[in-house]
Amino acid sequence: MKAHWTAQSVKDYIFRIASDFIVQLENKMEVSHITQDKLAKKLGVTKGRVSQLINHPGNFSLGKMIEYAKAVGMKVSIVAYEDNDPKNTKGPIDSEIFRICWEQLGKPRDFWEAQGILTTKNVSAANVTFGRRIEDFKIFDARRSSLENVTTCPPFFAIESFAGNKKTFEDDKPLPS
């Protein structure tokens, strides 16, 4: 199977994910009525510099992304994930997908909030958002479901609790940092 164009070089890959970032930035600028002029003033740079970076996503450093995001009232996270595409035939998942899923799940701020959401929401949707990290929540919630009325638990966690996977229930395993 032909590799995706971002598999050709790290620069190509960087360009694509920086381009995803710029689309998010531009969308935010549009809804917040922030022109490139305004953004340049906030950043203390020329409009030409802003335009140059927006038109050349490959020149964005991580530091610049954080600065630009802050200037429009946003933050940046880096998400590593597995998508069963080790040869990169499909390209990266758009960062907007991660944002949408996070917002759909009620914007959890930390693992405690995420855990609460995962016990009450559709787990398959959560799995899409959190990828492997869902594994980290399984033990926690399986423990809870063994202690509480299992009929109120989502099937996913109920299955976990009946699967004999109880060896770690005695201790609260620290959540991954």
Place this chain on the structure above:
Amino acid sequence: MADTYKIEVITSENHERRAVAFLISEDARVTSKSGFDSLDKNTERTFRAKFDYWLSGKPYRKGYHGWNKSQYQGKYTHCFVFTSREERTAQRFYGFLCNPKPSDPRYCVCILIRYAPKTRRETDETDLKIVEEIGILPAVQEAVSNHFKEKP
């Protein structure tokens, strides 16, 4: 001698819903592939990212769009454009949309025909006319259906 037409897919051929392809021909009006090959690396990557976005179903009016029935008296509803706006020039790839797989009518391909580097922002209707003219040629239709012919 009649012009011959070929299709070259630029995006992944394995995408379930969409693909972007160049029409290749000796016809001087068909400039998409040669135009793409002449792009600098930054602009090439910009367009590749936009092709990805379209494949993924991302709403992104600044990067690509079609024309609806209320525009140009509905003459170009099959036409589609990918755009890149840089400091002084607006670069565009014009093409048409088609559904070449009879067993999968939702599978959609954008066949790019024209490359147009411009200084003005508005679309030149000439490009749309050329796309429309070329897109309906039986030889082009045949090239498209042959390329996307489903294996038995």
